[in-house]
Amino acid sequence: MTSLLELNDLGFAWPGQEELLDIPQFRLERGETLFLRGPSGSGKTTLLGLLGGVQKAGRGSIRLLGEELGGMSAGARDRFRVDHTGYIFQQFNLLPFLSVRENVELPCRFSRLRSQRAHQRHGSVALAASELLAHLGLPPALHARRADALSIGQQQRVAAARALIGQPELVIADEPTSALDSDTRETFLELLFTECRAAGSSLLFVSHDQGLAPLFDRSLSLAELNRAAQPAGV
């Protein structure tokens, strides 16, 4: 069985600039939780852009579920991304003008595959959203609220529910805990692990907070992974 995500000899440079990424090899297995330490300047954002198929690699290959992203058209990459990847960002993850529930349901509006999976597992997209939100500790009373009426911690849990709905194979979390205090951080991570396991999703967790690393199956540093990275602090 192939790895869930496989990078080989990946190189990327913005037009007219020096190479920003040069990753000889990187793998993420199915069901694995991986901590990727990525300080600023390590090419983190660019890497996530490449994994999401927003940018195209300059050379080398990115395989998600055995499919080569470089071989797809931009539209196909977009579709492939939403079908198989859920995202959680640092903060302001949600559309403030939609309700909590509508935010969670969004990926199912754009991905037929995730909508079908939500149906199969929970009966309907709405039920899937309710269940995920409940698991993540958000009582039903909050589900109809506007997303920006919630605290930051609650919002991040809504974002996690949104990333997990429809069981994507991969969840990419980009500094999701940086706006949380240490207590809520641990709780959030535990909930995230549990739900990723329940959904069968791999978790790629990017953060500069080394203290969280022991909680994961494996931990890597992007600066070591990326030969083009500048030393941190420069």
Add this chain to the structure above:
Amino acid sequence: MHLFRLALASLANRRFTALLTMFAIALSVTLLLAVERVRTEARASFASTISGTDLIVGARSGSINLLLYSVFRIGNATNNIRWDSFETVAADPKVKWAIPISLGDSHRGYRVMGTSQAYFEHYRYGRSQALQLRDGRAFADDPFEVVLGAEVADALHYRLGDRIVLAHGVATVSLVQHADKPFTVVGVLARTGTPVDRTLHISLAGMEALHVDWQNGVPARGAGKVSAEQARHMDLTPKAITAFLLGLNSKVATFAVQREINEFRGEPLLAILPGVALQELWSLMGTAEKALLMVSMFVVLTGLIGMLTAILTSLNERRREMAILRSVGARPWHIAGLLIVEAFALAAAGVVVGVMLLYIGIAAAQGFVQSTYGLYLPLSLPSAYEWQMLGGILIAALLMGCIPAWRAYRQSLADGLTIRV
């Protein structure tokens, strides 16, 4: 469908700007429709100022001048027509009826018109509507009776039995009053929305009686004076009139009669077809009317450009919104579609509110406009042309929506899924 819901929710989130933008479009739509409606109604009411009359005859001058003084009570005749000329033409077997018109006096800014019973019988306006008496009766044998147009009666608060004094000439402030021969109001005509409303009607005999003792354009003094009572017993057959209207037995004969009158041997006369002259006159004013429509179209364009500006300005602050949408699977064309839907929704709401404002405005101002300007603004559904204009506005909004859509499309491609905080 979901795109629509997203666009509306996003708009609702910016409701203050959105409402202002929508309101600007609504007002411009109201203005455009109001101008169009007034324009249409003005033209219609203008064209129906006189109907049923086949020929208007006056002393030889220009056709528009003749139309202006005989129908619109504007300006003056250059010359009079002899009474026997009128009688000759009226006796023609092809002529069904003839209405003599004698002008030259006024009452507090309203024109006085001397005419005959035939006027109440044969004069038609609008869609062949006859004159109706609101109160009283038409003038009869006594020369000093007057029938008022509706506006005259309303504006000056005259009622049946009131005695009024006419003035010589047509200036608003007239120095020479026919104070010795007051007239009694015997009737008030129903409103027509035409210059008839602004006219005082007296008999030709009354007109003659007013001037029976005048010589060389000034009233007689002392012994030469003729009292009203004396005038009643005199022969009051007029010597001249200003113009006359003709109805013919057969429309086919119109051009033949017109030619006969234009070649009349007794004196130089001019016969015109009212429809043709009305069109000529309207084409003179048409430029102003078109300019007004153009201006209101530009106001609508301004409203739409305001919308474009509002949407474009919002794009930068909405990069995060776009990035979030991209991260949950929206493709760049979804983002573009979102902005087009937004522009369309704003314009559509503007059009709907604009039309509503128009109807509220018409309902509120209908009575006032009718009584002040004689224009009847109907509360009818939009006409085909109005629908076309509204459709054009929506299409323009769609096209304009493509500009921010294109920019957002480029932007979301460049920004990807993450935005720096």
